[in-house]
Amino acid sequence: xxxxxxxxxxxxxxxxxxxxxxxVVVIVNLYADIKMYANGDIAYPLLDIILVGAGVxxxxxxxxxxxxxxxxxxAGMTAFIIFPLVYTVWIAFTNYSGDHVMTVESAMNxxxxxxxxxxxxxxxxxxxxxxxxxxxxxxxxxDKFYKTAALDLMTNKQYSASAEAKKKATKExxxxxxxxxxxxxxxxxxxxxxxxxxxLMEHRMFLRSxxxxxxxxxxxxxxxxxxxxxxxxxxxxxxxxxxxxxNGTVVKDKxxxxxxxxxxxxxxxxxxxxxxxxDDNGQFTGDPVAPGFKVYxxxxxxxxxxxxxSVRFPFLKIFIWTVVFAAxxxxxxxxxxxxxxxxxxxxxxxxxxxxxxxxVLPYAVPSFIxxxxxxxxxxxxxxxxxxxxxxxxxxxxxxxxxxxxxxxNPTYAKVMILLVNAWLGYPYMMIxxxxxxxxxxxxxxxxxxxxxxxxxxxxxxITFPLLIKPLTPLLIAxxxxxxxxxVLIQLLTNGGPDMIDTTEVxxxxxxxxxxxxxxxxxxGGKGNDYGLAAAIATLIFLLVGAIALLQLKLTKQKN
Amino acid sequence: MAIVQSKNIVYRKAGAHAFMIAFLALIMFPLLMVxxxxxxxxxxxxxxxxxxPANSTLDHWKLALGISLTQMSRQSGADLHFIDDGNGKxxxxxxxxxxxxxxxxxxxxxxxxxxxxxxxxxxxVINGQxxxxxxxxSRFKSNxxxxxxxxxxxxxxxxxxxSTGGQGKDRYIIDAVNRDxxxxxxxxxxxxxxxxxxxxxxxxxxKVALITAFLIICLSTTSAYAFARLRFKGKGxxxxxxxxxxxxPSVLALVAIYxxxxxxxxxxxxxxxxxxxxxxxxxxxxxxxxxxxxxxxxETIDGSLEEAAAIDGATPWQAxxxxxLPLSVPILAVVFILAFIGTITEVPVASVLLMDVDxxxxxxxxxxxxxxxxxxxxxxxxxxxxxxxPITIVFLAAQRYLVGGLTAGGVKG
Numbered sequence: 012x013x014x015x016x017x018x019x020x021x022x023x024x025x026x027x028x029x030x031x032x033x034x035v036v037v038i039v040n041l042y043a044d045i046k047m048y049a050n051g052d053i054a055y056p057l058l059d060i061i062l063v064g065a066g067v068x069x070x071x072x073x074x075x076x077x078x079x080x081x082x083x084x085x086a087g088m089t090a091f092i093i094f095p096l097v098y099t100v101w102i103a104f105t106n107y108s109g110d111h112v113m114t115v116e117s118a119m120n121x122x123x124x125x126x127x128x129x130x131x132x133x134x135x136x137x138x139x140x141x142x143x144x145x146x147x148x149x150x151x152x153x154d155k156f157y158k159t160a161a162l163d164l165m166t167n168k169q170y171s172a173s174a175e176a177k178k179k180a181t182k183e184x185x186x187x188x189x190x191x192x193x194x195x196x197x198x199x200x201x202x203x204x205x206x207x208x209x210x211l212m213e214h215r216m217f218l219r220s221x222x223x224x225x226x227x228x229x230x231x232x233x234x235x236x237x238x239x240x241x242x243x244x245x246x247x248x249x250x251x252x253x254x255x256x257x258n259g260t261v262v263k264d265k266x267x268x269x270x271x272x273x274x275x276x277x278x279x280x281x282x283x284x285x286x287x288x289x290d291d292n293g294q295f296t297g298d299p300v301a302p303g304f305k306v307y308x309x310x311x312x313x314x315x316x317x318x319x320x321s322v323r324f325p326f327l328k329i330f331i332w333t334v335v336f337a338a339x340x341x342x343x344x345x346x347x348x349x350x351x352x353x354x355x356x357x358x359x360x361x362x363x364x365x366x367x368x369x370x371v372l373p374y375a376v377p378s379f380i381x382x383x384x385x386x387x388x389x390x391x392x393x394x395x396x397x398x399x400x401x402x403x404x405x406x407x408x409x410x411x412x413x414x415x416x417x418x419x420n421p422t423y424a425k426v427m428i429l430l431v432n433a434w435l436g437y438p439y440m441m442i443x444x445x446x447x448x449x450x451x452x453x454x455x456x457x458x459x460x461x462x463x464x465x466x467x468x469x470x471x472x473i474t475f476p477l478l479i480k481p482l483t484p485l486l487i488a489x490x491x492x493x494x495x496x497x498v499l500i501q502l503l504t505n506g507g508p509d510m511i512d513t514t515e516v517x518x519x520x521x522x523x524x525x526x527x528x529x530x531x532x533x534x535g536g537k538g539n540d541y542g543l544a545a546a547i548a549t550l551i552f553l554l555v556g557a558i559a560l561l562q563l564k565l566t567k568q569k570n
Numbered sequence: 571m572a573i574v575q576s577k578n579i580v581y582r583k584a585g586a587h588a589f590m591i592a593f594l595a596l597i598m599f600p601l602l603m604v605x606x607x608x609x610x611x612x613x614x615x616x617x618x619x620x621x622x623p624a625n626s627t628l629d630h631w632k633l634a635l636g637i638s639l640t641q642m643s644r645q646s647g648a649d650l651h652f653i654d655d656g657n658g659k660x661x662x663x664x665x666x667x668x669x670x671x672x673x674x675x676x677x678x679x680x681x682x683x684x685x686x687x688x689x690x691x692x693x694x695v696i697n698g699q700x701x702x703x704x705x706x707x708s709r710f711k712s713n714x715x716x717x718x719x720x721x722x723x724x725x726x727x728x729x730x731x732x733s734t735g736g737q738g739k740d741r742y743i744i745d746a747v748n749r750d751x752x753x754x755x756x757x758x759x760x761x762x763x764x765x766x767x768x769x770x771x772x773x774x775x776x777k778v779a780l781i782t783a784f785l786i787i788c789l790s791t792t793s794a795y796a797f798a799r800l801r802f803k804g805k806g807x808x809x810x811x812x813x814x815x816x817x818x819p820s821v822l823a824l825v826a827i828y829x830x831x832x833x834x835x836x837x838x839x840x841x842x843x844x845x846x847x848x849x850x851x852x853x854x855x856x857x858x859x860x861x862x863x864x865x866x867x868x869e870t871i872d873g874s875l876e877e878a879a880a881i882d883g884a885t886p887w888q889a890x891x892x893x894x895l896p897l898s899v900p901i902l903a904v905v906f907i908l909a910f911i912g913t914i915t916e917v918p919v920a921s922v923l924l925m926d927v928d929x930x931x932x933x934x935x936x937x938x939x940x941x942x943x944x945x946x947x948x949x950x951x952x953x954x955x956x957x958x959x960p961i962t963i964v965f966l967a968a969q970r971y972l973v974g975g976l977t978a979g980g981v982k983g
Contacts, residue, residue, distance in 0.1 A: 497917075
C-alpha cells in the first residue's frame with residue numbers, strides 16, 4: 012500500500028477496482044460451482060465455496076485484517092491436506108474401486124447409450140462420388156431407395172484429430188426418397204460413380220458417427236458393416252416416475268430403466284453397486300451388469316479386516332512389522348547418532364570438524380538417490396555388496412555361492428531395510444544430539460571427574476539422562492515419520508518379496524502399512540480397491556493423530 | 571576443561587580415531603562405490619569392483635549429460651574383398667552371409683593413394699549393384715597387397731548405405747579385429763541414445779523446487795507474522811491443528827489428491843494433472859512446520875521496533891515488510907533450503923500427478939533406471955552422481971544454518 016492510495020481520489024478508485032475484482036472472483040467461482048454441481052459433484056463446489064467465500068469475507072472486512080495474513084496458508088492446508096483427508100475417509104465407506112469408478116448417473120447414461128438392432132432394418136449402401144470432392148450415400152432396401160445430399164466427409168485422421176472434430180462430425184442427416192427412372196432396371200441400377208473401397212476405408216470413422224434418418228418418421232440408421240446401415244433403437248429408456256408391474260405394485264427409482272428389447276426392468280442395486288434386472292416380483296435377478304458404480308457400503312471395508320482372513324492375516328503381519336521397523340529404526344539411529352555425537356564433541360579428539368562433515372554426508376545426499384544406490388548395491392546377481400560378501404565369506408560356503416538373496420528372502424530383505432534406514436537416519440539423530448550436548452554444562456563432568464568417574468559412568472549418569480528428555484518429542488516424531496516411511500519401501504523393495512498366502516490383496520513381507528495401502532489402491536493385478544485402501548488409511552490417520560497429540564502434549568511440557 | 575586426565579587417554583584417543591575411520595569407511599562405501607561405478611564399463615559388475623584405467627569409461631557420463639554415443643559393432647560374417655579394376659584403381663566389396671541387417675555393398679573405384687583422404691565426413695559412396703562372380707575373378711591375388719590396403723583404410727573407410735529401417739544412413743567402418751592388425755573386419759556404427767532425459771528431470775526438479783520454496787517463504791512468513799504478532803480468534807487452535815494435520819502422510823490421500831487435481835484441471839488446465847503448476851500447488855498444503863519455524867524466530871525479535879514504526883504511522887503490512895522481514899533473513903534462508911530439499915526429494919505426490927517422461931521430476935524419474943527388465947546400473951550411477959552432487963553441496967554449505975531449523979521440529983525424509 013503506497014502513500015498515494017491514501018489520497019482520497021486514488022482511494023476511491025482503488026475501492027472501485029477492489030470491488031470489481033471481488034465481483035469477478037465471486038461470479039467466476041459461482042459459475043464454476045454451479046456447473047460442477049450440475050454435473051453431480053458436491054464435494055468440490057462445496058470446498059470452492061468455503062475457500063473463496065472465506066477469502067472474500069476476510070479480504071473485504073477490515074475487522075478481519077489479521078486473518079488476511081494467515082488465510083493463504085490455512086486455505087492451502089484445507090485444500091490439499093484436510094480436504095483429501097476427509098475425502099479419503101469418505102471413500103472408506105464406499106465400494107470405490109477399479110470396478111466401481113463412476114457414479115450411478117454415469118452408469119445409467121452408459122446404459123442409455125446402448126442400442127439394439129431392430130430386425131429387418133438393414134439397408135445396403137453405396138458411397139458415391141459427387142462433384143467438388145464431396146460424397147453422398149445411396150441406400151436401398153428391397154424396392155425402396157434413398158439418397159443423401161452431397162456431404163463433406165472427414166478422413167479418419169481429421170476425425171480423430173480432436174474432440175471438437177468428433178463433436179462436429181456426429182450429426183443426423185436426412186435421407187430423401189429416391190425414385191429410379193422407370194426405364195432403368197431396379198436390380199442393377201447404377202446410381203453414379205461408386206467410391207473405391209479404399210476411400211470408404213479412409214472415411215469409415217466419420218461414416219460410423221453419422222445417423223441417417225429415414226423420411227416420414229422412419230427409423231434412425233447407423234453404419235453396422237462396411238456395406239450396411241441398420242436401424243437401431245435405444246436399448247433402455249428411463250422410467251423416472253416409476254413403472255407399474257404386472258402384479259400391481261409400482262417400482263420407483265430415480266435411475267430405473269426399461270429394457271425395450273425384453274420389456275424387463277433394469278434397476279441399480281445399491282448394495283452391490285451394479286445394475287441388475289428385476290423379476291416379476293420386483294426382486295433382483297440374474298447377473299450384475301458392468302459397469303459398476305460407487306455406493307455407500309457402511310463399515311464393510313473395515314469389517315473386512317476382522318472377517319476376511321486373506322485380508323486380516325497380511326494386515327496384522329504388516330502392522331507388526333511396521334511397528335517393529337519404526338521402533339528399531341528410532342532405537343538404532345538414536346544409539347548410533349548419540350555415540351557419534353559424543354565422540355565428535357569430545358574436545359580431545361583431533362579432526363573433529365572433518366569427521367563431522369563426513370558423518371553428515373548420508374543426510375546431505377538426497378534420500379531418493381541413496382535409496383536407489385542401495386537398491387543397486389544390494390542386487391543379488393550384479394550388486395557390489397554381494398561381490399564383497401563373496402570375497403569375505405565365500406570360503407564358508409560351497410563354491411558358486413551367490414551371496415545372500417536380499418530381495419527374495421523375507422528375513423534378508425528386512426535386514427537390508429533396517430540397515431539402509433539406519434544409514435539414512437543416524438545423521439539426523441547425531442545433529443540433534445550435537446545441538447543438545449552443547450547445552451549440558453561442563454561443570455557436571457568436572458564434578459564427576461573429581462569423583463573419579465570414567466567415560467561410561469559419565470555417559471550413563473549425565474549425558475544420556477540429560478539428552479533423552481528433550482529428545483522424547485522428537486523421537487516420537489521420528490517414530491511417526493518412519494511408521495509412514497513410504498519412499499524407502501517404494502524405492503528399495505516395492506514391498507517385496509510378496510507374501511504367497513494372500514489372494515485378495517497385494518502384500519509383501521517388507522510392506523509398511525502405507526505402502527500396503529498404496530499397493531491396494533494403485534497396484535494392478537489384484538484390482539484397485541480404493542475403498543479398502545481408504546479404510547486402512549483412515550485407521551492410520553487415527554493412529555498418527557494419536558501420536559501427534561501425544562507429541563504436542565510432550566512438547567508443551569518441555570516448554 | 572581443566573580436568574586432570576587419566577593416563578589411558580592416549581589409548582582412548584587412538585581407539586576413537588580407529589573407530590571413526592572404520593565407521594566412516596563403512597558409511598562412505600556406498601557413496602564412493604557409486605562414483606566408481608559411474609566410470610566403469612557396462613551396466614553389470616563383472617570382475618573388478620573398482621574401475622582400472624583399462625576398463626573405465628566416460629560413456630555413462632555422456633549419456634547422463636544427454637550426449638548420444640556412437641559404438642562400433644562388428645558385423646560378423648562380413649568379409650572384405652579388394653578388386654583390381656584393371657586401370658590401377660581398386661573396388662572394395664563387402665558382403666554378409668545372408669542374414670542380419672548388413673547387406674553386401676561395393677564401392678566406386680578409387681586409387682589406393684586416395685584412401686588417405688577418406689574420413690567420416692568424406693566417406694566412400696556405394697556403387698549399387700554388383701556381380702560377385704565377376705568380381706571374384708579379378709579379386710586381389712596377393713593377400714599382402716590386400717592387407718596393406720586394409721591397413722591404410724583402417725578406421726578411415728566409411729561406407730554409407732541408406733538405412734534398412736527407414737530414414738538416415740547406416741555407416742560402416744573398417745577396423746582391425748585383433749591387436750597386431752593382421753585381420754580386419756567391418757564394423758557398423760551404432761548410435762546409443764541417452765535412456766532418459768536426466769538433465770530435463772533435473773531442471774524440472776530445480777524449477778519446481780525453486781518456485782515451491784519461494785511460494786512457501788511468501789505464505790509461511792505472512793502466516794507466521796499473524797501468529798506471532800497479531801491477535802485474532804482461534805489462533806492457538808489453528809496452530810495446533812495445523813501441526814497435527816501436517817503429520818498425516820500424503821501417500822494415504824493420493825486417490826483424493828489425484829481426483830482433486832483432475833477436477834482442477836478441467837477448469838484451469840495449467841494447474842491440473844501432469845502439470846508442474848498443479849504439483850507446485852499441491853505442495854502449498856505442507857507448510858505448517860515452516861510456519862512454526864518462522865514463528866519461533868519472529869518471537870525472538872523484539873517487538874519494540876515495529877511498535878516504533880507503528881507510532882510513526884506504519885501499517886502492520888509496512889511494519890512486517892520493511893522491518894521484520896529484513897531482520898529475519900537467516901531464518902528465511904533456512905526455510906528456503908528446507909523447502910527446496912523437501913520438494914526435490916518428494917516422491918509420492920509427484921509420481922501420481924506427473925505422467926509424461928519429459929515432465930517427471932528427478933525423484934520420480936530416476937526409479938526407471940533400475941527396473942529388473944531394464945537394469946541400467948552404470949547409467950544410473952552417473953546420473954545419480956551428476957544430479958545428487960549439486961544438491962549435496964548446497965546442503966553441506968547450508969548445514970550450519972540448518973541445524974537450528976531442524977531441532978525446531980522438522981524431520982527430513
